[in-house]
Amino acid sequence: MLCSQTLQAVREEVQQALNVQALTRGQLDFDGAMITKPHKRPVVKDEISGERIYSDPVRGSQSRGFKKSSTPLPPNAFFLSKITKEIHLMSAAHCSLAYFAYxxxxxxxxxxxxxxxxxxxxxxxxxxxxxxxxxEILKAMVYLAMQNWRNKTLTDKELHKPKRIRELLSINEHHWVRDWLPHWNSMHQVLDGIDQKILTEVFHATNTRKSKRTA
Incomplete structure (x- = not known):
């Protein structure tokens, strides 16, 4: 089991990966290859000195334009794209929670x-x-719990105070504490458990690849 500090670090990486305005992975690979593999760039010969000169990279074009962000790509764009790929390989429920939360x-x-x-x-x-x-009341509570859990996970603050939940669900304070609060906490525990599985899976997948590259 990962410690809370590691989970938080992975959480921040996932959040960055799902929000970075980057090009597609193929476009990143294309542009990167022209820089990291200069031997693949066209070579011209200077007529006077006879020196071999690498021409400027030729950028690819596509039939469909894509929206570019005014924000420059982060230096870890490739790593973030791998995180996004791992999330897309997860089950629909886990992938959806990652997007919902982050x-x-x-x-x-x-x-x-x-x-x-x-x-x-x-x-x-x-x-x-x-x-x-x-x-029926519990089903209505699920979405409120999801909203509250997300806000608490990202900001460490409650979005829905108990009083507000009782008002929305028409529950008095006595019944809330006795009959509903345990279920409310249980829903948060379910979300915590799914979130931890997602972050752990991302951690192991990305660290395995790091180990293979450095071996």
Whole structure:
């Protein structure tokens, strides 16, 4: 199990990877090859001195334009692209949670996938059957828990105070503490568990590749 400091470091890398405005990996490879592999660049011969001169890199073009960011690429752009690739190789639920939690461009489908997965994981932890009326309230609580968990993970602050949740779900304080708070905490634990699996998987995948390169 990774320590909290390592998890936080990986978390910050994932957040950066999912938000960096970079070119596609193929475009990064193309431009990078012209710099790191000069022998592949066209060579011309100076007519006067006879010296062999590498011509300037020829940039590729594509039929479809892509939006370039005014923000320069970070120096670790290739490493970040590998993190993104690893996330895309994960299950739909894990990939969606990564985007929901850490990407500024998360889609509604990510939210739907995460909500359904968290609900199922929550049900799997229950030892008793849940009545239909209570089940409907708990389903509504899932999305609130997701929002609160994300904000707490990124800012260490609660987004939804207990009073606000009780108002939204029409629950009095006594019943909240006795009947609902344990479920609220359980949903956060489910999200914490999924998040830890994602970060651990990214850590091992990227560090394995680092080890192979340095071996």
């Amino acid at each position: 990407s500024d461009s998360t889609k509604w489908r990510h939210t739907e996938i995460v909500a359904a997965y968290v609900w199922q994981c929550f049900l799997d932890k229950q030892t008793k059957a849940i009545r239909k009326k209570k089940s």
